Amino acid sequence: xxxxxxxxxxxxxxxxxxxxxxxxxxxxxxxxxxxxxxxxxxxxxxxxxxxxxxxxxxxxxxxxxxxxxxxxxxxxxxxxxxxxxxxxxxxxxxxxxxxxxxxxxxxxxxxxxxxxxxxxxxxxxxxxxxxxxxxxxxxxxxxxxxxxxxxxxxxxxxxxxxxxxxxxxxxxxxxxxxxxxxxxxxxxxxxxxxxxxxxxxxxxxxxxxxxxxxxxxxxxxxxxxxxxxxxxxxxxxxxxxxxxxxxxxxxxxxxxxxxxxxxxxxxxxxxxxxxxxxxxxxxxxxxxxxxxxxxxxxxxxxxxxxxxxxxxxxxxxxxxxxxxxxxxxxxxxxxxxxxxxxxxxxxxxxxxxxxxxxxxxxxxxxxxxxxxxxxxxxxxxxxxxxxxxxxxxxxxxxxxxxxxxxxxxxxxxxxxxxxxxxxxxxxxxxxxxxxxxxxxxxxxxxxxxxxxxxxxx
Numbered sequence: 109x110x111x112x113x114x115x116x117x118x119x120x121x122x123x124x125x126x127x128x129x130x131x132x133x134x135x136x137x138x139x140x141x142x143x144x145x146x147x148x149x150x151x152x153x154x155x156x157x158x159x160x161x162x163x164x165x166x167x168x169x170x171x172x173x174x175x176x177x178x179x180x181x182x183x184x185x186x187x188x189x190x191x192x193x194x195x196x197x198x199x200x201x202x203x204x205x206x207x208x209x210x211x212x213x214x215x216x217x218x219x220x221x222x223x224x225x226x227x228x229x230x231x232x233x234x235x236x237x238x239x240x241x242x243x244x245x246x247x248x249x250x251x252x253x254x255x256x257x258x259x260x261x262x263x264x265x266x267x268x269x270x271x272x273x274x275x276x277x278x279x280x281x282x283x284x285x286x287x288x289x290x291x292x293x294x295x296x297x298x299x300x301x302x303x304x305x306x307x308x309x310x311x312x313x314x315x316x317x318x319x320x321x322x323x324x325x326x327x328x329x330x331x332x333x334x335x336x337x338x339x340x341x342x343x344x345x346x347x348x349x350x351x352x353x354x355x356x357x358x359x360x361x362x363x364x365x366x367x368x369x370x371x372x373x374x375x376x377x378x379x380x381x382x383x384x385x386x387x388x389x390x391x392x393x394x395x396x397x398x399x400x401x402x403x404x405x406x407x408x409x410x411x412x413x414x415x416x417x418x419x420x421x422x423x424x425x426x427x428x429x430x431x432x433x434x435x436x437x438x439x440x441x442x443x444x445x446x447x448x449x450x451x452x453x454x455x456x457x458x459x460x461x462x463x464x465x466x467x468x469x470x471x472x473x474x475x476x477x478x479x480x481x482x483x484x485x486x487x488x489x490x491x492x493x494x495x496x497x498x499x500x501x502x503x504x505x506x507x508x509x510x511x512x513x514x515x516x517x518x519x520x521x522x523x524x525x526x527x528x529x530x531x532x533x534x535x536x537x538x539x540x541x542x543x544x545x546x547x548x549x550x551x552x553x554x555x556x557x558x559x560x561x562x563x564x565x
Contacts, residue, residue, distance in 0.1 A: 176270060306441075306487075306488035306489070306555075306557070307487075307488060307555030308488075308490070308555060308556045309490070309492055309503065309506070309519060309553060309554075309556075310519070310555065310556045311519065311553070311554035312503065312519055312521035312540065312552070312553055312554075313521075313551065313552045313553075313554070314549065314550060314551040314552050315521075315522060315544065315549035315550060315551045316549060316552075317548075317549050318359065318362070318363060318548045318550060319362060319363050319547070320548075321345075321365075321546065322343075322345040322346070322543075322546055323345055323546060324527060324529065324545050324546050325346055325347040325380055325430055325530075326343070326344060326345040326346055326347070326529070326530065326543045327343075327380040327381070327543060328341060328343045328344070328362075328530075328541060328543065329341070329383065329384050329532060329534070330342075330536075331385065331386065331387065332385065332535045332536040332537070333386040333387075333536070339357075339359055340357055340368075341355070341356040341358070341359055342354070342355055342384050342389070343356070344380070344382060347379055347380045347432070347529065348376070348377070348379075349376060349394075350377065351372050351373040351374075351377070352370060352371070352373075353373060354367050354369075355368050355404070356368055362548075371402075371404065371407065373389075373391075373400075373402060374400075374402070374409055375393045375394060375400060376393075376394035377391045377392060377394060378391075378392045378393065378396075378420065378421065378433075378434075379392050379431045379433065379435070380430060380529050380530040381432055381434065381435035381530065381532070382436060383436040383437055383438055384404075385443060386463065387403065387404055387405055388401050388402060388403050388463075389402045389404065390402075390436045390443070392420070393412065395420070395421050396414070396420060396421075397415045397418040397419070397420040397433075397447075398412050398413065398415070399412065399414075399415060399436060399445065399461075399466050401463075401466060410464075411465060411466050412466070413466035413467065415434060415445060415447060415459070417449040417450065418433070418434055418447040418448070418449060418457075419433050419448050419450070419454070420433045420434060421433065423448075424447065424448035424449075424454050426478070426479075426481050426484075426497065427479065427481065427482050427496060427497050428497040428527070428528075428529055433447060433448070434446075435447065435484060437484075437485060437486050437533065438486070438533075439486040439487050439488060439489065439533055439535050440535045441460075441486075443460070443463045444459065445458075445459050445461055446458055446484055446486075446491065448478035448479075452473050454477060454478055454479060455478060456478050456481065456491070456493065457471060457474070458471065458472040458473075458491055459472075460509070470509075472512060474507050474514060475514075476493060476505050476507070476514070480495070481494065481495075482495055482501050482528065483497060483528055485531055485532055485540060487533050487535075487553070487555070488555075489509045490506050490507065490508045491509070492517075493505040493507075494528075494531070497523075497528045497529065498523065498527060499523050499526050501520075501521065501523050502518060504516060504518070505517070521551060524544060524549065525544040525546070525547045526544075526545055527544065527545040528542055528543070528544050528545075529543050530542060530543035537550075538552070538553060538555070539551060539553060540552075540553060
């Protein structure tokens, strides 16, 4: 019966759970593809979902087949009861046959000597007939049983025809075929996941407080290009006059305060907008517009380059000050630096830079005042700017480097500890790392994805 029921679930759904599960992209062969990319925590997921039996039972064909199978079960039980009854009644038939033989002998004796034994044999005959009376209902029951058996045979014959028809109709979805379709679906899912690398920011949730430590200002981060087994954390307390970077092997070690290694940088840093990228630290050199690339592996400076015309040392900081003039960041598309210049009237400038040489590859000029920005971060080539570093802050402005256009938006987030001095996006974690008034916290982000499949024309 399980084998028959297994053919009732031939259709699966290719579903990406997320913000907009009603937008279908490129249906094919009964599969559905939805645009979205996040779970309850805002992380991208792709999931295969097979409907439960209760859902499949709504299908007319599956309901008909299930009813027929239940009917076969009922008939099997009835036939079993009939068989037991037949075995019991067969004993009465044997007894009746013996009594009939005895009557035949008595009749012969009566015929031989009617006069001498008439009275005696007549009484015996009457007694035998009395014994036979209970067998009459048995014989009647046999007639009913025979009719019931005929009815069962007819129903089973009709049932076989219907089952054969349904089996032929669903034959294309037997277990082997379904298994092959699941394998094809798995391949399509992996292809789909590869297309979920970028999206538009829709929501910020949290924060989750990881640790409380340090001063009001500082930076902490992980490497977005590290492997999944590499979860090192780097910690840089304060926004100026320091060269000490602490490394923790895991987030658990970070919470517990177990330092695995301490680095002393060749130059002091300025601000809190540093970045670890592919094993190297990128930061703004103290009292300059120079970006430094420092290798944790070799303990040496691999590159340093002045950012032309960029303001520094509180010339164009974020709203909270702290020498936050130059902000180094990374996203899915590479490495960026955000700053302001006199030439752009103190408004935000975005430059994409080469991670190896620090050379500026391309620059975009916005009309948003750097001094009016609370913090900023890049996601998928779009710069998102908050309107404050204090309570009530929200993501207020977005500039797309792809289209060189901007828009004013309204995405609130919970500034739990009232003062944010660092807010950076980690593309691997799909999360925002923040330093929130001496608390190291993480915000989850929800991105809206429009998926293009191979089926789209």
